[in-house]
Amino acid sequence: MARELVYTGFMSLDGVVDSPGGTVEGHRSGGWVMDTEFVPEAFALKGEELADTTALLFGRRSYEAFAPIWRDSEDHAAYKDLPKYVVSTTLAADALLDGWGETTILRSADDVAKLKQTEGGAIFVHGSAELARNLAAADLIDRYNLLVFPVLLGAGKGLFDRSDRDKRSLRLRESATYSNGVAKLVYDVVD
Template sequence: MKTMRELIYTGFMSLDGVVDSPGGTVEGHRSGGWVINDVEFLPEAFALKGEELAETTALLFGRRSYEAFAPIWRDSEDHAAYKDLPKYVVSETLTEDALVDGWGPTTILRSSGDIAALKKSDGGAIFIHGSAELARRLSDDGLIDRYHLLVFPVLLGAGKRLFSEADNDKRVLKLKDSAAYPNGVLKLIYEVS
């Protein structure tokens, strides 16, 4: 029996659930840059990002995250391993001519149904970076299989939250791995039951 590809959300999150603008003020709220500015850098607290590379076979983005990451990650030595991986962008409005050249094969998906079909295709794990609105929608649709979270000891108050406030059915998560670091960052890896 063929197994489905896993869809994994990975991201930095504040203790109050905000996931946007960890490295700057891209989203425009005054607390942007909270990963870089507010917490001591410890390489071991970010080791999860390197570990994910070995498992990543494709990347999935919402339109805004794709437009923010693609031009930077395409030329970034830190993200060189992602360059030739297949990328998928979920957007109802993005056109082929708006895709970034030189960053590997990119496919535009139009709906959650397209993502469900992608999960049934051949291949390994698909990682979602950024893309809070997309992640909420996919979670509501029961399409996310795992969360890789680095939770930072900051309360931001404003910003995009990872989890929906919709009155959805309860989902129980199973803790697969965790670690606490001296700078207050927590690594939490959950499978969705």
């Protein structure tokens, strides 16, 4: 049985997933998650994911953004000893961050497909919009864990590819809405 590959992220109602906490991508609406009233139960999904994660998968830019912060974060201490994978055609091994556990560079979607066939549990993709689009195009994503925020940004990286491709159906596994307008949507990709 293949390991489950789960994309998890914060998303605006118009599908933008970049710069939820800052202005990394450079559009004027960066930091949009911080503009929403904090309601702890709206973020409970993130804690649940910690328990389910057996490996992390990143694109290069997300790895470079998350690794230095998460390595020293008490909130992400459980990730320190998990295997981590970075999908990049350009990242050199000597650019990997020291002190954050085992990290392997994968060079293609085919490498990710091979990883899914190994023993182990769920592999979670955080951020990494471009990687997520490429993995979805290769039919490798099994589930989407989304926290959708009540904001329309109009600019930024979208999670989903807009090219004409075969339809993929999703089955709602779980949903909830919160007093701050955030909606939790967990979808399984249906084969």
